[in-house]
Amino acid sequence: MLARTTGRGGEDAAPAVRAEGVSQTFDRRGPAVLDGVDLTVAPGEFVCLLGASGCGKSTLLNLIAGLNRPTAGRVTVAADRPALMFQEPALLPWLTAAGNVELALKARGVGRPERRAEAGRLLRVVNLGGQSDKRPHELSGGMRQRVALARALAQGSSVLLMDEPFAALDAITRDVLHEELIRVWTEQRLAVVFVTHNVREAVRLAQRVVLMSSRPGRIVREWSVDLAQPRAIESPGVGALATEITAQLHQEISRHGH
Amino acid sequence: MATDTTLDTPRGTTVPRSSRAVEAGLDALDTAAVPGARRSVGRVLVRSVMPPVVFLAALVGVWQAVYLAKVKPTYALPGPATVWQTFLDTVQDGRAAEAVWTSVSRGAVGFAMSLVIGTLLGLAMWSSRWLRAAVGPIVSGLQSLPSVAWVPAAIIWFQLSDAAIYTVVLLGAVPSIANGLLTGFRQVPPLFDRVGRVLGLSAPGRVRYVLLPAALPGYLGGLRQGWAFAWRSLMAAELITYSPTLGQGLGQLLDIGRELSQMSLVITSIALILIVGVAIELLVFAPLERRVLQTRGLTTGR
Numbered sequence: 001m002l003a004r005t006t007g008r009g010g011e012d013a014a015p016a017v018r019a020e021g022v023s024q025t026f027d028r029r030g031p032a033v034l035d036g037v038d039l040t041v042a043p044g045e046f047v048c049l050l051g052a053s054g055c056g057k058s059t060l061l062n063l064i065a066g067l068n069r070p071t072a073g074r075v076t077v078a079a080d081r082p083a084l085m086f087q088e089p090a091l092l093p094w095l096t097a098a099g100n101v102e103l104a105l106k107a108r109g110v111g112r113p114e115r116r117a118e119a120g121r122l123l124r125v126v127n128l129g130g131q132s133d134k135r136p137h138e139l140s141g142g143m144r145q146r147v148a149l150a151r152a153l154a155q156g157s158s159v160l161l162m163d164e165p166f167a168a169l170d171a172i173t174r175d176v177l178h179e180e181l182i183r184v185w186t187e188q189r190l191a192v193v194f195v196t197h198n199v200r201e202a203v204r205l206a207q208r209v210v211l212m213s214s215r216p217g218r219i220v221r222e223w224s225v226d227l228a229q230p231r232a233i234e235s236p237g238v239g240a241l242a243t244e245i246t247a248q249l250h251q252e253i254s255r256h257g258h
Numbered sequence: 259m260a261t262d263t264t265l266d267t268p269r270g271t272t273v274p275r276s277s278r279a280v281e282a283g284l285d286a287l288d289t290a291a292v293p294g295a296r297r298s299v300g301r302v303l304v305r306s307v308m309p310p311v312v313f314l315a316a317l318v319g320v321w322q323a324v325y326l327a328k329v330k331p332t333y334a335l336p337g338p339a340t341v342w343q344t345f346l347d348t349v350q351d352g353r354a355a356e357a358v359w360t361s362v363s364r365g366a367v368g369f370a371m372s373l374v375i376g377t378l379l380g381l382a383m384w385s386s387r388w389l390r391a392a393v394g395p396i397v398s399g400l401q402s403l404p405s406v407a408w409v410p411a412a413i414i415w416f417q418l419s420d421a422a423i424y425t426v427v428l429l430g431a432v433p434s435i436a437n438g439l440l441t442g443f444r445q446v447p448p449l450f451d452r453v454g455r456v457l458g459l460s461a462p463g464r465v466r467y468v469l470l471p472a473a474l475p476g477y478l479g480g481l482r483q484g485w486a487f488a489w490r491s492l493m494a495a496e497l498i499t500y501s502p503t504l505g506q507g508l509g510q511l512l513d514i515g516r517e518l519s520q521m522s523l524v525i526t527s528i529a530l531i532l533i534v535g536v537a538i539e540l541l542v543f544a545p546l547e548r549r550v551l552q553t554r555g556l557t558t559g560r
Contacts, residue, residue, distance in 0.1 A: 065456060084456045090449050093554040094471050103467060107457040127281050137555020140288030155457065173284060179277040 016159050016191030017041040022073035035216035046192045048206035056217025057195045082159035083152035089144035091136040097147045098132035104154035122150040142173035162194045199242045204233040213252050336522045344522035361507035368427030369488045376435025397433045405430035405491035409498045418501035430491030431484040438480010442473030482543045
């Protein structure tokens, strides 16, 4: 029922995200954080960027988000302003759940009456219909991250960037949020770039997993995941591919030991 | 809302679960109502009102004992009963109300001016790195300079007038308010600004909807300290600038007590100054701060 072709759907359409020869150096004499990265994400495609710490995956995400400029190379994004979710929910604590979502709508110039209704609808999308008037500190970590997802959706972008958004959550909550995210992605046909260092999470979610090396960050290899959604994180299919990717990841990390 | 799904998909990825039901269950568990800390009148009396009352009673007891022991001559240390009588007399003949009204209205006007000037100064210092480097150390230094030090200068500039009093109040309160606002800005997590940029808010929009509200707790702390400094400076100014043309404030009442060597009036004046200070704190700043902190989950309410 939720079958979805796992290829790079829409080859002729303009890509949602394209990075060409992107390099990033923060300190002029220091080592490159990113070195000649090429990445293309098709509209509606779900890509996970995977790598150990220091591989520059968050740096790449910030470049795609337009928060930084690359030292060399070019980043083009189909959407005006991609939506971005951080590892922390990053909700503004003086606003209610609905208020946080409404701020994203306001930034887009949505009028006040529509804002109210649209924020309510988006909170129902993430199953928080009854919590509109709660403040962030009255919600659990998982609920806050769902409000953050609703806020990201409120940006109305066709590209959603996620920077380890579930890393700080417990396993049960993370499981539920994976399902929630896949449901939203299926319904809204977003291109998603999801950064993680959790191999199973990457295989659980993505159509394509991109492995990055550390210092400098380069793209080492990629896998397309031909498992139908929704997948269970503990399923044998996910496990088998995760084992294969983990082996390659360990090999990459060991290179830094000598 | 829960939809039960059992999905059989190829390659053995069977997903038997009802995720929305699990989600709803987790939400309910995570936000289980904390046993309500309902504050009954009786508990408030026992916890907040009784301790200071008991302490005050003990203090008066010690005072009475020292008085009876004649450690100091009676004119220097009158007993609690004498002072209470003077207090009542001062209240009944209207001098207390007049002094309190004069001082509080001066304090309010001075504080309002300080609020405007201090806030503008803080904003200017925040937006200009150069101004911050140039004025910052002086503003911080002024905070530790007792504002009584300005009284002679203010009198030479403005004679014995309200202008002299307000000058001293402003010099006492403005630095605290400006610094409080700066501290508030500095404490804003950088993540909030990134959120504003990701959402596509313009620079003024980020100030209006993210930076200013985020800085509110620090700013409130500055206002509270600014009021305390304004009130102290006002008392110092009133104590020194006695003139029949000026209204009679609490500081002046205190000085009359000294002139007449009437210790009971001196103590009465001090008590009135304290009462006003505590009342403003309890009625204005404490509730304001509690509200802001509770909204943001920054206090347990203990």
